[in-house]
Amino acid sequence: MAAISDYALLGDCQGAALVALDGSIDWWCPARFDAPSVFARLLDPAAGHWSIRPRAEYTVTRRYIEDTMVVETEFRTGDGLLRLTDALALGAGERGHHIGYGSPHVLLRHVEAARGEVEVDVELAARLEYGRIIPQSTPTPFGIEFVGGADRLTLTSDRHLGVQDGGIAGRFTLGEGESAMFALRHRHAADVATAPLDGRAALRGTVAGWRSWAALHQGYQGPYRAHVARSALVLQALTFQPTGAVIGAATTSLPEQIGGKANWDYRFGWLRDGSLTLKALWVAACPDEGRRFFEWIASSAGSLAKGPIPVMFGVAGEHDLSAHRLEHLAGYCDSRPVRVGNDAWKQKQLDVLGEVLECAWILRDQLGPLPPTTAALLSALTDRAAAAWQEPDAGIWEGREGERDYLTSKLMCWVALDRGIKLADRLGADASMDRWKAARQEVRTAILTRGWDDSVEAFTGAFGSGHLDAGVLLLPIVGFLPGDDERVVATLDAIEQDLSSDALVQRWTNTGNESAFVVCSYWLAAGRALAGQVDRAKEIFEAVTTHANDVGLLSEEIDRRDGALIGNFPQALSHIGLINAAWTIAQADTPGQ
CATH class of the missing domain: 2.70.98 (Beta-galactosidase; Chain A, domain 5)
Incomplete structure (x- = not known):
């Protein structure tokens, strides 16, 4: 094979x-x-x-x-x-x-x-x-x-x-x-x-x-331009043009570990990756694609404004993506089961609230006056962030072992509240400014006090946990703290020391043969750039990008033992991470341009 x-x-x-x-x-x-x-x-x-x-x-x-x-x-x-x-x-x-x-x-x-x-x-x-x-x-x-x-x-x-x-x-x-x-x-x-x-x-x-x-999507002129251009083409190829949905990957059940059972179907649109996707489309000068992607999100999620919002939808907006096994297939290199559908749609992932609000914030100049249904959706999601931010959930890595107080979920609830407040003048009478502002401060205080662990000198993956999680690299990327904040820099150092090998970053602490998750390396590169450490950011970016195949494609993960690409392929989030990290490095290298 x-x-x-x-x-x-x-x-x-x-x-x-x-x-x-x-x-x-x-x-x-x-x-x-x-x-x-x-x-x-x-x-x-x-x-x-x-x-x-x-x-x-x-x-x-x-x-x-x-x-x-x-x-x-x-x-x-x-x-x-x-x-x-x-x-x-x-x-x-x-x-x-x-x-x-x-x-x-x-x-x-x-x-x-x-x-x-x-x-x-x-x-x-x-x-x-x-x-x-x-x-x-x-x-x-x-x-x-x-x-x-x-x-x-x-x-x-x-x-x-x-x-x-x-x-x-x-x-x-x-x-x-x-x-x-x-x-x-x-x-x-x-x-x-x-x-x-x-x-x-x-x-x-x-x-x-x-x-x-x-020819119409050549706006990015910064470093690593050829890599950004190829990644933009990959994202377009992974876009379901009739609706604007961007899928996670072209495949199902390519394993996270050869012979393992973590084999998932990625051929759906993830709201969890929404704001990162939109930013990448913006960097790659794809404004029409970004607007249509947001419209797909809004139309797919609109009926759920007063209830939980799934992390993903089918490319035409389908909600029920229940998985079943294809028992007749041997699986890639005997990695079974082979799955069609993905039960992650049933999970509670509070980070989705922030993703949708951040999408609207990124597109604020293009969207103009919001349709009443979209304004109502954004208000309802901000309300839910205010009411539910203290609840445990499954987290951005879609863990199947139970819900916890993941820091990234709290962080994205803060994003939902912060962007909802900034968009309030477009949300009409449904905007609850006083309640949103109070909740935003509560979330911020909780993250700064309960998310920081003095014993490891870093922000950790969940409240009350001493384990590192690469998801916290999003703290400066979403603007919660400045990139040069000493706590952010200490967290970058801890993650690079404990979760990284040759710039390949795994998602969390102490997971045995856990492969490196490609987007985490690009988040680390972006974090170093935001901290003013541009040379180190470039080293990390170039080290992970060398693992792309001969035609410039990246999978979900890289096997840290031999450098092989592993997981579903090509992975949109990996190429999104590449584009956004390149742009962040460009901004840090030539500030003000």
């Missing part, structure tokens, strides 16, 4: 695919990120794939075509050079801010002999509904159709290949300058079949569409 770092993301702003370094597409969920897969060899050797590669031995390199999410892989053999170009098609004529609305749900693969003569092997094994269904193969006027369950796949190609159970297989030779084009379209059984698209024209249009989007 390929290493997680061997994969590159293909996206059309509605679904996602992963292509391995060896030319095999081992994951594709078309139409929606959380849709049942067509290929899932990522999670089980028998769950479907589509490989194109030379028959002979080869060496391989790859890259994203500049300013796109189109992958170009080059295989060098003793006789020639084979170039494979992979993409998920954008809609015809899509340009600028509007890519991804009209995705035809087509996987495009173009292969050419750039030098010499190369014999090419092609194998497509469609396995629908996470590998449960081997489809029937039927020739049609449009190509070869694969039929099974609720899915229909139609393959068009200018090469004749043999049909086998649920797929195709074959071999052909390309002479120098010759090429072959494949297009695999997905539709639901109820959808009417359409004429095949011109694969070569669709590929050219997809490259042009991504480049036109990138």
